[in-house]
Amino acid sequence: MSGENQRVDVDVDASRTDARRLAAPVLTLAGAVAAFAYVGAVDPNEPGHYPVCPLFRLTGVLCPGCGGLRSAHAFATGDLPAALGANAVAVAGYLVFAAFTALWLLRAFRGGPAPRIALRPVWWWGIGAVVLAFSIVRNLPFGSVLAP
Numbered sequence: 563m564s565g566e567n568q569r570v571d572v573d574v575d576a577s578r579t580d581a582r583r584l585a586a587p588v589l590t591l592a593g594a595v596a597a598f599a600y601v602g603a604v605d606p607n608e609p610g611h612y613p614v615c616p617l618f619r620l621t622g623v624l625c626p627g628c629g630g631l632r633s634a635h636a637f638a639t640g641d642l643p644a645a646l647g648a649n650a651v652a653v654a655g656y657l658v659f660a661a662f663t664a665l666w667l668l669r670a671f672r673g674g675p676a677p678r679i680a681l682r683p684v685w686w687w688g689i690g691a692v693v694l695a696f697s698i699v700r701n702l703p704f705g706s707v708l709a710p
Contacts, residue, residue: 588667602639632648651693665677
């Protein structure tokens with residue numbers, strides 16, 4: 563009898579460990595899906611639904627995130643060209659986030675460690691330079707194609 567009880571206890575502990583290991587990536591994915599579902603349903607192109615970017619309101623300068631909600635709405639509704647036109651850097655971010663979350667979920671399901679972003683500082687500086695260049699170019703007359 564006691565051997566059976568121990569086996570059941572081990573199975574219960576294993577399922578708790580599995581649930582605990584899967585909780586973070588599943589909740590992260592659920593939050594992202596909920597956010598995209600909301601932005602997909604509530605169109606940011608209609609005035610009054612979302613606040614205006616404070617930097618744009620005060621200075622007229624587009625920040626790197628300007629057009630991000632319109633981009634998310636277009637992405638959520640399947641209009642990739644409109645999403646890229648609203649904010650191409652945000653679309654790249656959505657894709658990187660999706661790949662990272664998928665990898666995290668797969669590793670958690672298989673019992674492996676969570677993935678780590680171990681980029682050397684030169685890569686982080688490079689990403690920052692690309693975002694800065696994007697921000698500057700989209701505010702210049704010849705870069706208006708990058709403006710939302």
